[in-house]
Amino acid sequence: MRICIKNGILLDGGKEEKADLYLKDGIIEGLNLGGEVDETYDAIGNIVTPALIDLHAHLREPGQEAKEDLRSGLSAAAAGGYGTVISMANTSPPVDDPDVVASLIAKAEAIGQARLRPAATLSKGLKGEELTDFAALKDAGAVMITDDGIPVVDSHLMRRACEYAAELGLVIQTHSEEPTLRKDGVMNEGVVSQRLGLPGNPVEAESIMIFRDCELALMTGARVHIAHITTERGMKVVEWFKEQGAPVTGEVTPNHLTLTDEVLSNFDPICKVAPPLRTEADRLYLRDAVKRGVVDNIGTDHAPHTRAEKDQDMLNAPFGIANIEVSFPLCYTTLVANNEMSLSNLLELYQAKAAAVMGWDAPSLAVGQAADIVVIDINTEKAVDASQFKSKAKFSPWEGLGLKGWPVATFVRGQKVFS
Amino acid sequence: MTSTQSIPSNIEVQAEAQTEVQALKHKHLLDLQDWTKDEFLQFFNTTDAMADVMKRTIKKVPALQGKTIATLFFENSTRTKLSFERAARAQSADVVSFAAGSSSLSKGESIKDTLLTIDAMQVDAYVVRHVSSGVPHQLTRWTDASIINAGDGRRSHPTQALLDAYTFRQEFNGFDDSGGFEGKKIAIVGDILHSRVARSNIKIWTELGAKVVLCGPRMLLPEELERKNVTLTNSVAEAVEGAHAVMALRMQQERMAGGLLPSLQEYSERYQVNDEMIKLAHDDCIVMHPGPMNREVEISSELADGERSVIEQQVANGVPVRMAVFYSLLVGK
Numbered sequence: 001m002r003i004c005i006k007n008g009i010l011l012d013g014g015k016e017e018k019a020d021l022y023l024k025d026g027i028i029e030g031l032n033l034g035g036e037v038d039e040t041y042d043a044i045g046n047i048v049t050p051a052l053i054d055l056h057a058h059l060r061e062p063g064q065e066a067k068e069d070l071r072s073g074l075s076a077a078a079a080g081g082y083g084t085v086i087s088m089a090n091t092s093p094p095v096d097d098p099d100v101v102a103s104l105i106a107k108a109e110a111i112g113q114a115r116l117r118p119a120a121t122l123s124k125g126l127k128g129e130e131l132t133d134f135a136a137l138k139d140a141g142a143v144m145i146t147d148d149g150i151p152v153v154d155s156h157l158m159r160r161a162c163e164y165a166a167e168l169g170l171v172i173q174t175h176s177e178e179p180t181l182r183k184d185g186v187m188n189e190g191v192v193s194q195r196l197g198l199p200g201n202p203v204e205a206e207s208i209m210i211f212r213d214c215e216l217a218l219m220t221g222a223r224v225h226i227a228h229i230t231t232e233r234g235m236k237v238v239e240w241f242k243e244q245g246a247p248v249t250g251e252v253t254p255n256h257l258t259l260t261d262e263v264l265s266n267f268d269p270i271c272k273v274a275p276p277l278r279t280e281a282d283r284l285y286l287r288d289a290v291k292r293g294v295v296d297n298i299g300t301d302h303a304p305h306t307r308a309e310k311d312q313d314m315l316n317a318p319f320g321i322a323n324i325e326v327s328f329p330l331c332y333t334t335l336v337a338n339n340e341m342s343l344s345n346l347l348e349l350y351q352a353k354a355a356a357v358m359g360w361d362a363p364s365l366a367v368g369q370a371a372d373i374v375v376i377d378i379n380t381e382k383a384v385d386a387s388q389f390k391s392k393a394k395f396s397p398w399e400g401l402g403l404k405g406w407p408v409a410t411f412v413r414g415q416k417v418f419s
Numbered sequence: 420m421t422s423t424q425s426i427p428s429n430i431e432v433q434a435e436a437q438t439e440v441q442a443l444k445h446k447h448l449l450d451l452q453d454w455t456k457d458e459f460l461q462f463f464n465t466t467d468a469m470a471d472v473m474k475r476t477i478k479k480v481p482a483l484q485g486k487t488i489a490t491l492f493f494e495n496s497t498r499t500k501l502s503f504e505r506a507a508r509a510q511s512a513d514v515v516s517f518a519a520g521s522s523s524l525s526k527g528e529s530i531k532d533t534l535l536t537i538d539a540m541q542v543d544a545y546v547v548r549h550v551s552s553g554v555p556h557q558l559t560r561w562t563d564a565s566i567i568n569a570g571d572g573r574r575s576h577p578t579q580a581l582l583d584a585y586t587f588r589q590e591f592n593g594f595d596d597s598g599g600f601e602g603k604k605i606a607i608v609g610d611i612l613h614s615r616v617a618r619s620n621i622k623i624w625t626e627l628g629a630k631v632v633l634c635g636p637r638m639l640l641p642e643e644l645e646r647k648n649v650t651l652t653n654s655v656a657e658a659v660e661g662a663h664a665v666m667a668l669r670m671q672q673e674r675m676a677g678g679l680l681p682s683l684q685e686y687s688e689r690y691q692v693n694d695e696m697i698k699l700a701h702d703d704c705i706v707m708h709p710g711p712m713n714r715e716v717e718i719s720s721e722l723a724d725g726e727r728s729v730i731e732q733q734v735a736n737g738v739p740v741r742m743a744v745f746y747s748l749l750v751g752k
Binding site for chain 1 (some may be wrong): 550552554557571574
């Protein structure tokens with residue numbers, strides 16, 4: 001199989017070049033080679049760059065296929081421009097068994113959309129009591145250890161997890177919220193929560209737990225990745241530990257870069273997410289952190305639920321926003337299109353820096369690299385239309401919002417999986 | 420069968436009321452946030468007309484004949500539900516009732532499906548109570564009927580606040596332009612954090628020109644509620660001093676479990692509204708309570724049953740206030 005992506009603007013780690021890109025049998029063959037091809041894709045006027053990496057998506061399989069499954073989730077990822085996705089392990093049952101890890105990967109390969117690199121749970125059954133078999137899980141293909149969705153309360157367990165992960169070279173990703181302080185909070189605690197009469201989740205529930213997790217990273221030398229940082233205080237803790245050389249990295253989500261707690265004023269649980277949407281000051285601080293380069297990746301925290309689940313009241317509706325198909329356009333529109341940062345600096349957070357979090361090589365367009373490519377249209381503005389999502393969650397907080405930077409074609413394993 | 424003299428004419432009530440409710444353009448009663456001072460004062464005039472109906476020998480008018488009102492109480496209530504139903508029937512509406520305990524909700528049906536099921540039966544208005552803030556707002560997305568909030572979570576309990584203010588107006592003869600609220604001081608004492616009554620009352624009293632003092636232990640007194648004409652204090656004496664109305668809120672036993680209170684005994688020692696405290700208040704001060712009361716906890720029995728107490732009047736006023744709500748939202752639309 002030989003494909004030519006012609007007339008595009010190739011953007012590769014900051015280097016920009018107009019060229020025809022040739023893909024052959026799953027790898028990048030070279031530039032401007034000519035010759036016979038099976039397929040030509042005209043990318044005129046568009047950006048051609050390595051497919052994006054999402055370190056944080058809830059694909060819900062096994063057990064919660066009403067919300068999402070591998071086929072819908074990985075197709076949605078491809079439509080969002082992603083070539084690789086790390087799936088979270090808080091499924092039903094949780095991914096704490098090497099056989100499940102292996103079967104997820106096999107199934108994803110058969111589906112042929114975005115690549116799946118599963119995370120496995122840190123504790124057996126997500127109970128926060130006993131460690132899972134990290135080594136066996138790693139051998140089966142798990143790339144990350146995390147109880148994401150449920151904070152690890154037991155600091156001793158977290159310490160031991162860090163030690164073992166450091167020995168095995170695994171990344172621990174943490175959902176850093178102190179649950180006894182978060183309590184029954186369903187949104188950010190503050191002026192808005194008091195006005196809306198909804199139980200609040202204070203900023204300190206996040207910053208306290210981020211502090212603990214960073215301390216344990218420093219103590220054990222483990223690679224700790226702080227997922228979905230939402231607060232100025234939490235971000236500052238990560239920055240402070242980075243300055244000391246702690247092996248920590250930090251993620252932000254498109255949710256917290258574009259929305260604040262004010263959007264809950266219409267009482268639509270569609271915007272109920274954990275950790276919660278924060279204040280405008282927090283949002284601006286996170287955007288600033290992205291621009292300063294102290295954030296390591298933009299992870300979607302794509303968290304689909306059924307419409308019926310989200311049609312419950314604010315206390316009972318589940319946490320989570322489905323966003324994998326709009327993540328890049330959202331960030332492109334609010335950060336690049338208005339000249340706050342360059343496109344290549346934004347792409348880094350989905351490519352080289354995201355890969356570095358995992359200890360992977362930076363994806364590139366060099367000859368011999370995997371032919372995982374995304375073509376991005378940075379000119380055309382298009383409104384979000386969730387009814388067209390490939391995700392099963394066909395509703396969005398950004399419905400109707402005009403965005404630029406839409407992925408228009410995605411190639412994975414040298415094959416076009418979305419256009 | 421009927422004697423024209425003792426039966427009020429619907430036309431008469433309508434004419435009386437309509438002149439007063441012209442400005443009440445709202446379709447729903449979700450909260451009081453977008454109500455203006457004039458709307459409150461006009462609403463009280465409408466309530467006066469309804470109160471007159473309740474004084475007649477035959478306490479019924481045909482204003483809502485042919486209308487169907489559904490009460491959806493996802494959270495338990497005795498007096499509020501009863502009061503709404505009484506108000507609906509006094510205007511000849513048909514009432515259908517839904518209570519969470521006896522319904523398919525316990526079988527896992529969502530609030531949306533519950534609403535759609537009842538909506539298929541042609542309902543004109545829903546009276547809704549739910550433990551989660553915002554449910555009345557959510558329901559407006561799924562029905563064309565009017566939604567009347569009978570209490571949602573910690574957020575809002577508009578008819579309670581309306582009847583509280585109406586009771587105050589009665590006591591202070593506020594039948595002039597200002598309603599008698601200007602420059603008055605009201606103290607609300609107790610669990611402010613969890614109180615929808617407090618949140619709705621803050622809006623109505625400040626809009627009408629009164630000053631509100633919120634009082635309770637630090638754990639139950641969210642500083643975010645402070646604003647123009649709303650002050651916070653941990654001292655009951657400070658709150659009550661010179662007040663024209665003191666409202667004690669119900670202290671729930673379960674608050675102790677969450678570390679929000681040491682013990683009811685310590686609470687009552689520090690925060691009970693009683694005869695001794697009320698001496699600091701204005702000479703004409705009235706004592707209110709939205710019920711149900713924990714006697715000797717947030718309020719002393721002596722005070723609750725004493726001459727300053729308007730607690731029974733609040734309950735009585737609940738019916739004409741809710742009649743006025745139905746009337747204002749449903750008649751002539």
